[in-house]
Amino acid sequence: MTDPRLPDHKGQAEPEAANPRQCSHDTQNGEDHGPHSTPGILRCSFFEHAKDRMGRPFVGDVAALRGILRKTYTPRPGNPGGTPKQSMPALNAAFYRAGAPRGVDNVLGVFLLILDFDNSRPEPTGEFWPNPRTGEPSNRPKTVKVRIDEPVTMAEVVAQLRCAGVAFIAWTTWSSTPEHEKSRVVVFLAHAVPGVLWERAAAWAVAHLGLDQFRRGLDLPVLNNAAALAFLAGSPDPESIQRAEGEGDLLSIPLLDLQTTAAPVLEPWEAAVVAERQAERARGEKWFQAYRVNGRPVDFQALDLVALLDRHGVKVGRSRAFKDGTKTRVWCPWASEHSNHRDGDDAVVIHTPGTWPSFRCEHSGHRFMGLRDLIEWAWGTP
Numbered sequence: 001m002t003d004p005r006l007p008d009h010k011g012q013a014e015p016e017a018a019n020p021r022q023c024s025h026d027t028q029n030g031e032d033h034g035p036h037s038t039p040g041i042l043r044c045s046f047f048e049h050a051k052d053r054m055g056r057p058f059v060g061d062v063a064a065l066r067g068i069l070r071k072t073y074t075p076r077p078g079n080p081g082g083t084p085k086q087s088m089p090a091l092n093a094a095f096y097r098a099g100a101p102r103g104v105d106n107v108l109g110v111f112l113l114i115l116d117f118d119n120s121r122p123e124p125t126g127e128f129w130p131n132p133r134t135g136e137p138s139n140r141p142k143t144v145k146v147r148i149d150e151p152v153t154m155a156e157v158v159a160q161l162r163c164a165g166v167a168f169i170a171w172t173t174w175s176s177t178p179e180h181e182k183s184r185v186v187v188f189l190a191h192a193v194p195g196v197l198w199e200r201a202a203a204w205a206v207a208h209l210g211l212d213q214f215r216r217g218l219d220l221p222v223l224n225n226a227a228a229l230a231f232l233a234g235s236p237d238p239e240s241i242q243r244a245e246g247e248g249d250l251l252s253i254p255l256l257d258l259q260t261t262a263a264p265v266l267e268p269w270e271a272a273v274v275a276e277r278q279a280e281r282a283r284g285e286k287w288f289q290a291y292r293v294n295g296r297p298v299d300f301q302a303l304d305l306v307a308l309l310d311r312h313g314v315k316v317g318r319s320r321a322f323k324d325g326t327k328t329r330v331w332c333p334w335a336s337e338h339s340n341h342r343d344g345d346d347a348v349v350i351h352t353p354g355t356w357p358s359f360r361c362e363h364s365g366h367r368f369m370g371l372r373d374l375i376e377w378a379w380g381t382p
């Protein structure tokens, strides 16, 4: 099964297939390319460093993409992305409209399944993020990433992917050490997955490829974020980088079935907040009735949420036409809670005539937050 063309393969042992049962796959890959794809042609994006918002689109076949991913890269002088690692060029699994910056809301489609085995998990610290305006503790716990006890190795993931018969390329990442390996795997897709279906598609793919056994090591927020950056291979010690590749089929994700799959699972504490709010609604309690202007209910339809954020010192972008209304990229008021602290302007406000404005931030821990949270942030909890 070893590909004779493997470059820079550091003599990694071929592991035994972990579980022969999982090799009896019945994939039907590569038969349905979808209506909008050219068979074998992938589209994704490259970025110069972590702070680069406008990517360079890639359109090409797997061989061309492999050629880019096989190289070893070094940080840019002056660390324009922040840290040396963040100054590295990065791949993003998605493609965008011409001129659209990287961001979940601008994703047209996703052509790569990028699996980051960072082998760590978020652990609550017992502290909660303070409300940035009042300093009061919020309902969002602070977490720290701690190493998991049984790191997933690249070798075992590679063995499983060879079993599954899909085309992929893998490498160990910047902070990988022999004792605590960290790796990134790129699986090439046969056709694009629309951005809105990405979380479900990723969950399907992980299960279908027999990788559920390795979920403990996966960075799931990154997996679920179609706009996430994946730094290309590089290391303070480039000689230490381990690589592997597999020939095989392009993975074909059945989009029609996905639409009936259950929505992705929230973190337990997020689910608790959502459940509490559902219970409030079931009891007939309406959070918005507590807010009054001159004794009268607030006219939320007329509320300019972008202006409200602006007044409170939050950076807002230019509003663009979106359906009947407007969409505006805004800084998330809680951006300091984001795991990378940098993608602050990933949030959006949408105004649609005749309805209340909406707010959305795709960062993990903020996915349940909306208009209510912004109002509580701006006007306080009544």
Ligand SMILES: [Zn+2]
Residues within 6 Å of the ligand: 332, 333, 334, 335, 338, 347, 361, 362, 363, 366
């Ligand atoms: Zn946020």
